[in-house]
Structure formats: structure tokens, C-alpha cells
Amino acid sequence: QVQLVQSGAEVKKPGASVKVSCKTSGYIFTSYPITWVRQAPGQGPEWMGWIRPYTGNTNYAQKFQGRVTMTTDTSTDTAYMELRSLTSDDTAVYFCARSGSGSCLGCRVEADYWGQGTRVTVSS
Amino acid sequence: DNVLTQSPDSLAVSLGERATINCKSSQSVLYSANNKNYLAWYQQKPGQPPKLLFYWASTRESGVPDRFSGSGSGTDFTLTISSLQADDVGVYYCHQYDSFPYTFGQGTKLEIK
Numbered sequence: 001q002v003q004l005v006q007s008g009a010e011v012k013k014p015g016a017s018v019k020v021s022c023k024t025s026g027y028i029f030t031s032y033p034i035t036w037v038r039q040a041p042g043q044g045p046e047w048m049g050w051i052r053p054y055t056g057n058t059n060y061a062q063k064f065q066g067r068v069t070m071t072t073d074t075s076t077d078t079a080y081m082e083l084r085s086l087t088s089d090d091t092a093v094y095f096c097a098r099s100g101s102g103s104c105l106g107c108r109v110e111a112d113y114w115g116q117g118t119r120v121t122v123s124s
Numbered sequence: 125d126n127v128l129t130q131s132p133d134s135l136a137v138s139l140g141e142r143a144t145i146n147c148k149s150s151q152s153v154l155y156s157a158n159n160k161n162y163l164a165w166y167q168q169k170p171g172q173p174p175k176l177l178f179y180w181a182s183t184r185e186s187g188v189p190d191r192f193s194g195s196g197s198g199t200d201f202t203l204t205i206s207s208l209q210a211d212d213v214g215v216y217y218c219h220q221y222d223s224f225p226y227t228f229g230q231g232t233k234l235e236i237k
Contacts, residue, residue, distance in 0.1 A: 035226075044217055045219075046228070095173050095174075106158060109162065110164040110179045111174075111176070112179075114173035114174060114175075
């Protein structure tokens with residue numbers, strides 16, 4: 001069965017960086033993009049971007065451009081999301097999710113399987 | 125950015141009654157080349173990731189009970205629960221994946237009256 005298992009909770013100081021991992025299993029890792037979404041306390045989800053593991057191509061939300069890097073390791077079927085220059089506004093639960101390839105007109109695009117979430121707290 | 129506005133923000137419905145949640149998109153999410161609406165609905169419960177209910181606005185994900193239905197096209201969409209069950213409590217989000225950055229609605233909290 002498809003599974004995405006994320007790394008554990010993190011506490012960081014303002015100005016630091018955080019790197020969250022997302023270990024996948026149960027499907028062909030290189031066939032599906034990995035999407036990253038975050039959710040601040042009491043807020044709705046916020047799309048951060050995605051990466052295509054086969055090519056390494058990324059698409060980041062403008063809001064995070066220059067501060068986020070998404071990568072994958074195809075030898076371990078794991079995706080990573082690094083966010084730098086953290087502020088208290090980055091306190092949130094970060095999710096990875098498998099997305100459809102969208103590579104054809106009828107191909108699915110939306111995120112179907114999700115990781116359990118990683119809580120990142122930024123506090124001095 | 126394509127802004128999704130849901131209504132209402134919260135909703136209390138009696139068990140067995142109908143629940144209706146609306147989502148309005150600031151831009152059309154209908155792709156004319158394949159006549160598909162690039163909109164999904166998710167359900168989220170506390171401490172859990174979102175769970176996919178519908179894609180293409182009205183295609184039910186495998187395992188989702190048929191009391192749930194999705195409808196709409198272009199900029200106006202609706203999620204309907206025909207007969208509310210206790211397990212349906214949670215927050216519901218619409219999500220567009222038509223244009224970057226993909227966006228989510230602000231959420232509708234569904235409770236039992």
C-alpha cells in the first residue's frame with residue numbers, strides 16, 4: 001500500500017533552517033510528483049510547491065521562492081523540503097503528498113496520499 | 125493567485141439531514157481542452173492530514189461513501205452530504221490545481237447540531 005512517512009517534530013530558532021524528509025513506499029517513486037503543503041495553527045492548508053522525482057524539476061509558490069528547496073533521493077525513494085531563514089510565521093505542520101503526474105489531458109493532478117505531517121515550531 | 129472562497133465558514137447539521145458547502149473560485153478552473161474542472165474536495169479531522177474526497181470536481185475518490193457528492197463547473201462548486209453521519213464531522217476544503225500557485229479555500233467546519 002502507498003505510504004508516506006515523514007520525519008519527526010522540529011523546534012528551531014528564528015533565522016535557522018529546517019529540513020523535513022518524506023520516505024515513500026508502495027508505488028513507483030519516480031512516476032509521481034511530491035507536493036509540499038503547510039498548515040499554520042487554526043489555518044487552512046497552504047501549497048508550497050512540488051517536485052518531479054524523475055527529472056528533479058520543481059515549481060515553488062512565489063511566496064517561498066529563494067527560501068525553499070525541494071529535493072529527492074531516488075535511491076531511497078525519499079523527498080526532502082528545506083526551508084531557510086525561519087520566522088515565527090513558519091510555525092506550522094508541514095505535509096508531503098503524492099500528486100498525479102498531470103502528464104496527459106486525462107491524467108490526475110491532485111494530491112491523493114499524504115504523509116502524517118511534521119510539526120515545525122519556530123521560537124526564540 | 126486564484127482565490128477560493130468557501131461558504132459558510134461553519135455549519136451545524138442534524139444527523140440524517142443534508143449538508144451543503146459552497147466554493148467560489150476567483151478564476152475559472154475549467155480546462156476547455158478536456159472539459160475538466162481542476163478542483164478537489166478534502167476532509168480533514170484534527171491531527172490528521174487532509175483526505176481526498178473528490179477530484180475533477182465531481183469524481184468520487186475510491187472508498188468515499190456515496191452520500192457525498194460534488195458538483196459545479198467553472199467558478200462555482202458544491203459539496204453535498206445527503207444524510208449526515210457522525211463520522212462526517214470535520215473541516216472541508218476545496219482546492220484548485222488549475223493554475224500555480226495551487227490554492228485552498230479557507231475551510232468549512234462541519235458539526236453535528
